[in-house]
Amino acid sequence: MTIPEFKKHWTSLGIGMVWLFILLWPLLGIKPEGLEVASTFNVWWRIALGCSFLLFLYQLNKAGAFKFISRPAGAVAGSMKSATSMVPMAVWFVIGIACTALIPQFAGRYAQDVAINCMIYVCLGLGLNIVVGLAGMLDLGYIAFYGIGAYTYALLSVQFQLSFWICLPISAGMAGLGAWLIGYCSMRMRGDYLAIVTLGFAEICRMVLNNWMSLTNGPNGVTGIKAPGLYWFDFTNGMTLEHIWLKKLSLIYYVILILVVFTIIAVYRLQHSRIGRAWEAIREDETAAEVMGVPTFYMKLLAYCSGACFGGMAGAFYAARMRFVSPESFTFLESAMVLSMVVLGGMGSIPGVILGALALIALPEIFREFELYRMLVFGGVMTLMMLFRPQGMLPSKRTMRSGKD
Amino acid sequence: MEYFLQQLINGITLGSVYALIALGYTMVYGIIQLINFAHGEFFAAGGYVGVIFMSYLLSQGAPAWVCLSGSLILAMAYCAMLAVAVEKVAYKPLRNSSRLSVLLSALGMSIFLQNGLMLTQGVYDKAYPTELTQGGFEMGNVMLSYMQLFIVSLTAFLLVALNVLVFKTRIGKAMRSTAQDKVMSALVGINANRTISITFAIGAALAAAAGIMVGLYYGSVRYDMGFVPGIKAFAAAVLGGIGNITGAMIGGFIIGMVEIFAAGYISGEYKDVFAFVILIAVLYFRPSGIMGENVDDTRV
Amino acid sequence: MSEPILELRDIKAGYGSIKALKGINIKVYEGEIVSIIGANGAGKSTTLMTICNIVQATSGDIFYKGERINNIVSDKLPKMGLCQVPEGRRIFPRLTIEENLDMGAFFRNDKEIEDDKERVFGMFPILRERCKQAGGTLSGGEQQMLAIGRALMSRPKVLLLDEPSLGLAPLIVKQIFSIIKEINSLGTTIILVEQNAKVALSMANRGYVLETGNVVMEDEAKALLNNPDIQKAYLGE
Known part of the structure; x- marks a missing residue:
């Protein structure tokens, strides 16, 4: 490491810290009662110290002071990787499912609650993964289909007492239908235009749910939704089939x-079918895919609709589990949350998306005590993640290489 | 007729605000093809810093015009600094990575700033001093308040100033050429990073002015007030043809008018829906927006 | 001969894991036309981009007028007299032709900008006729003229030209090359990167042949033209 480089880093840190102080001061220290510096300084010196420490570590690392850690660590990671790659993915999948299936036997109510939440988001993330990760369309309004699914089951259950199992495909179908309608008029757009149109549709959906008092009961939401029911063997007097509600x-x-x-x-x-390949071709180069005979319009529509179906299914389950839905659960922030799962986990990779959902739902629960700072940290981490690992935690092999566009 | 006139005045007022916010979106999008989600937060921060300085100056006994212009200038400077900082930290290192990562980084920044505002300023509405801009002209039943006059004339001034800056000065020329081709701009001697920072600063300063206007107009600001106007202003930018400055102004006024007239004549509850319906209709029939040129839409 | 005005010493550069240049040495003397020829992907354009620091050299030194310019950011170079007309022309499509020319003189502040503009218009009369039109509306040949004109506006000492003949009709190519010759005769050193090896070598003083990131041959241009290997590989004879 050269001296000028060293100097450059520390000067820019210095400028940054002065800049930060100026930015913090109005928000913390200027009040009608007068000007104050102490309260700003109190926050500022912690940040400044933290940043200096990090930069110090960075410089040490560059100078090679951590070689004694990073070299063995790298070796361990390498051997771990080669060991894990020997076991086929299917085995991991089965082990994962088995472990997850055992959770209710050990864990308490709270942990189960978090786990259920996680799994809802896994469904959502995988659905959105089809649209964003495979077909390469940026969808900022995915949560609308979650909402459509949830409201479909909620209304069918409350108004017509239909069972969850009948409504599950209906919800998925309704979400798919909604996606078809939206997609039909927006699939010709590309890139950011598509993003903003989907965002617009999602907002329209939420506002309609919010304002259509006679159908959806507006902001008060729908209550009295039935839990899923099931016929199960009852052994109390012989063996009979009994209908039970899965409320536990x-x-x-x-x-x-x-x-x-x-x-x-x-x-x-x-993903591994002909259709999946067509989607990936569209993601890589839409024009090329089109001239090679891929019906891009219908393929994109199909991606959008099938993604929405999974969202609708997750929504129906959400309604059945909470037994209450209101438009507040389907805001843009939720869309952003699901999108960040897909991107943080690794676009186009199923294990990545699952990991992303775990990280974004389970981790914040652990830091519940810092409730106030939770979203602040969430936003900061999201930016940091993009700065240091933009391809996601477990990138799929194919998307890994596409550095630029 | 009087009702119509009144709505027209209100629509122009609201449209001014949207136009100012939309300009920031369109300029940033034009230069680095990024939907800057944090832009709505610049607007909110502008509103907050405005009220902070305004109350401070007022409590020090400064005259009304000093309070207004002082807080306006300070808030604009503050937001410009904030935007430059956000750009340097969250967007600049990602210049060469995929657009989705920058978008998510922007989303992260938006959430971060919003919650930062909430933590430092509290969850509740913060009231603007009302005594500064009371009264107005009355013509029959049509009311034009001094506040509306202030908002519209300030907007007009800012729009003219921006046009001069972008189309007549060296900085403007650098901004336009950087937007078209960054590598080539560097080859003719333009510092792209500095130009991008300046663009962010200008956009955020305009948003800050809009934040103060909204605060004065509605009487209070809230930490999460950036989101909905931000989305609508982005819709306005797209409506006008993204990357096009004149388009963003027109789009902003259209969205403002549509919202006010829809609320006045059709339905108050669905007023937000109409803005999006117009947006989607325009994009469907004329995907490049009203003023849009042939944008290169192949890049995702 | 005297000191070279531009010298590349053992330059290595690449994009990510791809190594485009594997240690090349090039010397350019004042007043010369040096042409760099080679097949697709040989690293010709990368060489020029590395000189302008758009692509960072991973090792080696670039000297311009005796000064090491590896770490000088690209937007400072035009002011030092190093100017590039990149591949594909890259004019600003939504600026007018006049504004495009003004962009070439962006860093300049002197009174003679208008004179230089007149000079460029004199060289390319077609540009004067269309000076209020947007750059994107020009045809390929006119765009190439505009790109060269824009570069001249910065009064370059060394002009780097990347494939000025790309996609142009033979007649226009001839016209462009005669202008390049004229520019050179007025005292500007020129580095010409070309696929069209015959034309390039016939007007150059010296030539370099690039192959997969290495300089495989360097000689007087005439000698290269008569070299049987070159004739076979690049001149199609």
Whole structure:
């Protein structure tokens, strides 16, 4: 490391810290009562110290002071990788499912709750992964289909007392239909235009849900939704089939687990089919795909609709599990959340998306005590992740290489 | 007729605000093809810093015009600095990576800034001093308040100033050429990074002015007030043809008018829906927007 | 001969893991036309981009007028007299032709900009006729003229030209090359990167042949033209 480089880093840190102080001061230290510096300084010196420390570590690392850690660590990581790659993916999949299936036997209510939440987002993430990761279309309004699914089941259950299992495909179908309608008029657009149109549609959906008082009861939401029911053997007097409501948390846990397994298998099969290849071709170069005979319009529409179907299914489950839905659960922030799962985990890779969902739902739960700072940290981490590992945690092999566009 | 006139005045007022925010989106998009989600937060931060300085100056006994212009200038400077910082930290290192990562980085910044505002300024509305801009002209039943006059004339001034800056000065020329070809601009001697920073600063300063206007107009600001106007302003930018400055102004006024007239004549609850319906209709029939040139839409 | 005005010493550069240049040495003396020829992907354009620091050299030194310019950011180079007309012309499509020319003189502040513009218009009369039109509306040949004109506006000492004949009709190519010759005769050193090896070598003083990131041959241009290997590989004879 050269001296000028060293100097450059520390000067830019210095400028940055002065800059930060100026930015913090109005928000913390200027009040009608007068000007104050102490309260700003109090926050500022912690940040400044943290940044200096990090830069110090960075310089040490560049100078090679951590070689004694990073070299063995790299070797261990390498051997781990070669060891894990010997076991086929399917085995990992089965082990993962088995472990997940055992959770309700050990964990408490709270942990099960978090796990259910996680799995809902896994479904959503995998659905959006089809649209964003495979077909390469930026969708900022994915949550609308989650909302459509949830409201479909909620209304059918409350108004017509239909069972969850009948409504599940209906919800998926309704979400798919909604996607077809939206997609039909927006699939010709590309890139950011598509993003903003999907965002617009999602906002319209939410506002309609919010304002159509006679159907959806507006912001108050729909209550009295039935939990999923099931015929199960009852052994109390002989062996009879009894209808039971899956209200217990550990029972409903298995419902979502089945949905997740179904989604994973379905997405895997889709990805490795002819259609999946067509999607990936569209992602890489739409024009080239079109001239090679891929019907891009219908393929994109199909990607959009099938993604939406999984969202609708997750929505139906969400309604059945909460037994209450309101438009507030389907805001843009949720869309952003699902999108960040897909991107943070690694676009186009199923294990990546699952990991992304775990990281974004489970980790914040662990830091529940810092409730106030949770979203602040979430935003910061999202930016940091993009700065240091833009390809995601577990990138798929194919998308890994595409550095630029 | 009087009702129509009144709505027209209100529509122009609201449109001014959207136009100012939309300009920031369109300029940033034009130069680095990024939907800057944090832009709505610059707008909110502008509103907050405006009210902070305004109350401070007022409590020090400064006259009204000093309070208004002082807080306006300070808030614009503050947001320009904030935007430059955000750009340097969150966008500049990602210049060469995929557009989705920059977009997510912007989203992260938006959430971060919004919550930062909430943590430092509290969850509740912060009231603007109301005594500065009371009264107005009355013509029959049509009311033109001084506030509206202030908002519209300030917007007009800023728009003219921006046009001069972009189309008549060296900086403007550098901005336009950097937007068209960054490598080539460097080859003729333009510092692309500095130009991009300047663009962010100008956009954010305009958003800050809009933030103060909204604060004055509605009487208060809130930490999450950036999101909805931000989305609508982006819709306005797309409507006008993204990357096109004149288009963003026109788009902003259209969205503002549509919102006010839809609320006044059709339905107040669905007023936000109409803005999006117009947007989608325009994009469907004329995908490059009203003023849009042939944008290169092949890049995702 | 005296000191070279531009010298590349053992330059290595690449994009990510791809090594485009594997240690090349090039010397350019004042007042020369040096042409660099080679097949697709030989590293010709990368060489020029590395000189302008758009692509960072991973090792080696670039000297311009005796000064090491590896770490000088690209936007400072035009002011030092090093100017490039990149591949594909890259004019600013939504600026008018006049504004495009003004961009070439962006860093200049002197009174003679207008005179230089007149000079360029004199060289390319077609540009004067269309000076209020947007750059994107020009045809390929006119765009090439505009790109060269824009580069001249910065009064370059060394002009780097990347495939000025790309995609142009033979007649226009002839015209462009005669202008390049004229520019050179007015005292500008020229580095010419070309696929069209015959034309390039016939007007150059010296030539370099690049192959997969290495200089495989360097000689007087005439000697290269008469070299049987070159004739076979690049001149199609």
